[in-house]
Amino acid sequence: MPPGYTRFLLLVCILSILSGIPGPCHAFESPLTEDAKSIISKDRNPWTLSADTIEYDRNRDEYVARGKVRLQSGEKLILADYARFNRLNGSVHLKGNVLLKYGKDWIRGASVIWNLNSETGYVEEGLAYFSKSNFYLQASYLEKRDNDVYYLKDGFITTCTPENPDWKISFDRLRVPSEGFATGKGLAFRIGSVPVVYVPWGTFPVRKQRQSGFLAPVVGVSELQGFELEIPYFWAVDRSRDVTLFAHYLQKRGVMGGAELRWSSLKWGEGILMANYLHDEADRDHLLDQNVPFKTENRYWLRGLASFSLPSDVEARLRLDMISDENFLREFEKGSPSYEYTDKAFRNFLGTGVLDDKTITARESNLYMMKRWQDSELTLDAHYWDEEKDILRDRTTQLLPALAYLQAQTLSNRFSAYYNLESSVTHFWQDEGNRGIRVRIAPEISRPVNLASVVRITPSFKLDFAGYRMTETEEETESTDYRLVPSLSLTGISELSRTYSLKVGSVTSLKHTLRPSIGYEYVPGVSQEGIPEFDFLDVVHRRNLFRYGITSFATVRKEQQLSISNNRVTSYEEWLRFSLFQYYAFGEQYLELKESYFDTHDETEKDDGFSDLFLELDITPHKYVELSYDTAISPDEDLFTRHDVMLSVNMPMGQTIGIDYRYREESETDEVISHFNWNVTPWLTLYMYHDYSLDRNEVLKQTYGFTYRRGCWSLSLSYEKEGKDRRFFVGLNLLGLGQTLLGYSSTSGTEVGD
Numbered sequence: 001m002p003p004g005y006t007r008f009l010l011l012v013c014i015l016s017i018l019s020g021i022p023g024p025c026h027a028f029e030s031p032l033t034e035d036a037k038s039i040i041s042k043d044r045n046p047w048t049l050s051a052d053t054i055e056y057d058r059n060r061d062e063y064v065a066r067g068k069v070r071l072q073s074g075e076k077l078i079l080a081d082y083a084r085f086n087r088l089n090g091s092v093h094l095k096g097n098v099l100l101k102y103g104k105d106w107i108r109g110a111s112v113i114w115n116l117n118s119e120t121g122y123v124e125e126g127l128a129y130f131s132k133s134n135f136y137l138q139a140s141y142l143e144k145r146d147n148d149v150y151y152l153k154d155g156f157i158t159t160c161t162p163e164n165p166d167w168k169i170s171f172d173r174l175r176v177p178s179e180g181f182a183t184g185k186g187l188a189f190r191i192g193s194v195p196v197v198y199v200p201w202g203t204f205p206v207r208k209q210r211q212s213g214f215l216a217p218v219v220g221v222s223e224l225q226g227f228e229l230e231i232p233y234f235w236a237v238d239r240s241r242d243v244t245l246f247a248h249y250l251q252k253r254g255v256m257g258g259a260e261l262r263w264s265s266l267k268w269g270e271g272i273l274m275a276n277y278l279h280d281e282a283d284r285d286h287l288l289d290q291n292v293p294f295k296t297e298n299r300y301w302l303r304g305l306a307s308f309s310l311p312s313d314v315e316a317r318l319r320l321d322m323i324s325d326e327n328f329l330r331e332f333e334k335g336s337p338s339y340e341y342t343d344k345a346f347r348n349f350l351g352t353g354v355l356d357d358k359t360i361t362a363r364e365s366n367l368y369m370m371k372r373w374q375d376s377e378l379t380l381d382a383h384y385w386d387e388e389k390d391i392l393r394d395r396t397t398q399l400l401p402a403l404a405y406l407q408a409q410t411l412s413n414r415f416s417a418y419y420n421l422e423s424s425v426t427h428f429w430q431d432e433g434n435r436g437i438r439v440r441i442a443p444e445i446s447r448p449v450n451l452a453s454v455v456r457i458t459p460s461f462k463l464d465f466a467g468y469r470m471t472e473t474e475e476e477t478e479s480t481d482y483r484l485v486p487s488l489s490l491t492g493i494s495e496l497s498r499t500y501s502l503k504v505g506s507v508t509s510l511k512h513t514l515r516p517s518i519g520y521e522y523v524p525g526v527s528q529e530g531i532p533e534f535d536f537l538d539v540v541h542r543r544n545l546f547r548y549g550i551t552s553f554a555t556v557r558k559e560q561q562l563s564i565s566n567n568r569v570t571s572y573e574e575w576l577r578f579s580l581f582q583y584y585a586f587g588e589q590y591l592e593l594k595e596s597y598f599d600t601h602d603e604t605e606k607d608d609g610f611s612d613l614f615l616e617l618d619i620t621p622h623k624y625v626e627l628s629y630d631t632a633i634s635p636d637e638d639l640f641t642r643h644d645v646m647l648s649v650n651m652p653m654g655q656t657i658g659i660d661y662r663y664r665e666e667s668e669t670d671e672v673i674s675h676f677n678w679n680v681t682p683w684l685t686l687y688m689y690h691d692y693s694l695d696r697n698e699v700l701k702q703t704y705g706f707t708y709r710r711g712c713w714s715l716s717l718s719y720e721k722e723g724k725d726r727r728f729f730v731g732l733n734l735l736g737l738g739q740t741l742l743g744y745s746s747t748s749g750t751e752v753g754d
Contacts, residue, residue, distance in 0.1 A: 045074035047116060051083070062086045077101040090117035104131035107142070120144050127162060133736050136162040137176065150176040157182065159735040160712035167191055167713060167734060181213045212236050216738035218335040222745040224290050226251030230335035240265040246336045254281040258336040262349055271306025271318065272349050276337040295325035303342060305350055315370045321356055321363040326388035329358040333727070334743055361388040362396065375408045394432040397534055402426040417447040428534040436470035436532060455494045462487045470532055481530040485540050491519040506558045515551040542589050549581035577618045583611035610635045624650050641665040654679040670695040683709045
């Protein structure tokens, strides 16, 4: 189009509007009025108008636009076939394919009257979408008033595609605030067009933001509890704190209360505290019929994890785990009092689960504080074990508290040697039995020596002193004693490596490393007479042994080119690691397996001679595949004493497969654990867990289930069997509303506890 014609057309359009005469305006765009304050929106962007034709009525001070009407102000957009705008009050009457779009939220309607200044109005035959909650609202009449409150008549709400939703909540009247729950009259939950549940009045959440209100209930039926229903209420205290309250009805037990507090802030750190309490009204004959022995009427579980900072850069961690009896976690397996719910809540919020397994009867709580310096730290640790077995409770040793100072290995320039220090003062307490205070000081000095730059020899000497002041509560006597244990050790490590050129995909080279090591350790036998056994540090075994081993690992170098910048990025991956390890003991002594590659705290008594030969193999040929194998071979009986095999495959599409094999000669453990989580399609996931005992020839635990997903809802079904316990669960998750869990469990012929 010639430039002259464009200027001519623009001039004719302007003259036509000013004179009130329609002109050949195919596109017109200008501020709606010279008074900017009355037409600038809240973000102070002026509204602009374009349409096929635009007329101006001077008497009414109105603009009339027809055909491809477009009103825009920043991210706010209005489209229609017809628009009549009154610049005096800022209202606009819209007809035909109306769309009001504010950011990612929008409203459609056949006829709309809207005020651009207050952003209020009403819509006939309207459909609205709220991006934060993914909710659609459809109504014959939709009105938006001040304070972002919507009023609707005769419609429905859903997170499904509104044309043919799989589920919806229909209503006669509905009020939807921007901050809060929707409340309505004549509510009906429908699957398709079939009404399933009707309530004359109700409320439900419409946003995913933190807000107070009721959450989805948990429903179940079991032979032990009867019918049970848990209703949670979520209270968003502020941006950094929230509380969830639980009312858990159990038909045969009573009502259990519960609470969950979470916080996360710079001032108070982060943490989660949970508590459940039940005054148990169970019939004792019914409990006996279910093979569940009665323990106590007051049933509770208090647990929590927290980390926070104190003045002077002191770090603190709190761990709580106190329970009424050893059967609590076995009897209550649904909702907030269950071990599974607690473990999941801890992991989702803090990244770590419940530290003690559900079968452990001595629940561990502690408060730990630490002050760090560059090469040392000062710690205070108060430990309490809540032992649930009556026979052990009074003899359980508590640490109340332990104060420790640790000096990391530090170079002394004066003596050209390294030194480190372990020191502590610990107060031990038992309700009945020994109580006392232990003062321990254990300095160590070492001096590494390089031989021909091939072998690094490190001799070290350690002196371990412990002094005791003890009280025997039964005999009401006090005594003091001490022990002094010197120890010597010598280690030698060498490293040989070679790099090979390798061109496989992005791999450019492979480095193979051999790291042989030898060591000698000597601890003389000392008398333990008069020395208490509060913990593992009090018992000192004679050690006189020689150990040797070799580690071999392969590391590859990769070079990849970034598609955006064309720069090459270098990375290294360890594909293989192989280790062999063995002791030779001079004389009968205890060998601590924690010094092997199995990293346990078990001890085994061993005559002089060779220990088991420990082997460890890790193969990671791809970032999605990992194979690990650990074993121990006895030289005396020429047989394997343990096996640990783990194969893990994690595919990029979400499929995971795992197979574990465990064998322990001393505990007669011989089992295979297999599990997988398989995304068959984007809408169907299958999962399975199977624990099979080879020595018993029986399945210890098995779980099977699936999750079916549609765009706005998902359905989960699972079956679990452990011993003679059977559990069925059905979970329905409606996007935007939450999940409802239904369960049934049965137990027969099995003891829950003593």
